[in-house]
Amino acid sequence: MPPTGPSREELTWSWAYTTGHQASDQKLEAAAKAAWSYSLLCARTYLNDQDAAHELMEHAVHNASQYVVRHPDAPPEKLVARIKSVIRRRARQLSAKLSRELSVGSMLDMESLLTGELEAEKRVFANELLSRLSPFARAIVNRRSEGYTWREIAGELEMDHTAVRRAYLRELEALLQGLSRSGDSPKCD
Numbered sequence: 137m138p139p140t141g142p143s144r145e146e147l148t149w150s151w152a153y154t155t156g157h158q159a160s161d162q163k164l165e166a167a168a169k170a171a172w173s174y175s176l177l178c179a180r181t182y183l184n185d186q187d188a189a190h191e192l193m194e195h196a197v198h199n200a201s202q203y204v205v206r207h208p209d210a211p212p213e214k215l216v217a218r219i220k221s222v223i224r225r226r227a228r229q230l231s232a233k234l235s236r237e238l239s240v241g242s243m244l245d246m247e248s249l250l251t252g253e254l255e256a257e258k259r260v261f262a263n264e265l266l267s268r269l270s271p272f273a274r275a276i277v278n279r280r281s282e283g284y285t286w287r288e289i290a291g292e293l294e295m296d297h298t299a300v301r302r303a304y305l306r307e308l309e310a311l312l313q314g315l316s317r318s319g320d321s322p323k324c325d
Contacts, residue, residue, distance in 0.1 A: 167215040182227035196222040
């Protein structure tokens with residue numbers, strides 16, 4: 137059973153970044169709520185990871201809180217546009233970084249092996265891949281297939297969600313590289 141917590145609609149970023157003025161904080165909060173759906177869209181579109189929307193929004197709200205301090209009379213529409221722009225730019229940066237980090241396979245490929253109906257050969261292949269993962273990575277794959285978010289998994293492990301995701305991706309990349317090397321022809325000495 138997945139852990140319970142605030143729903144996506146109840147999220148607030150005012151606790152994390154404050155401008156020191158209540159009116160500015162209210163404008164910032166309203167702009168963040170207006171841009172939340174855009175953050176979800178960019179996370180799915182660029183990163184193929186809906187949970188990354190939280191990170192995108194946190195980054196954008198931090199940027200916008202600094203902007204509001206410098207420009208306290210900025211209209212709400214401009215603040216929303218700024219948050220969306222920062223979200224889009226950050227999502228593109230992270231997408232480019234991910235494409236360099238994991239050139240073959242993906243987290244979704246691994247997780248999709250556990251979900252849905254698989255043919256017998258694919259099930260054998262999936263079990264073989266899972267057996268080569270550490271217990272840590274296997275637990276993450278199982279939890280992700282059950283619908284847990286990165287933040288929920290990290291909460292159970294008492295770790296930061298980005299550290300959990302990075303460790304998982306590093307191990308998956310090492311496994312994929314090891315599989316590609318094992319298929320190489322032997323060298324003559």
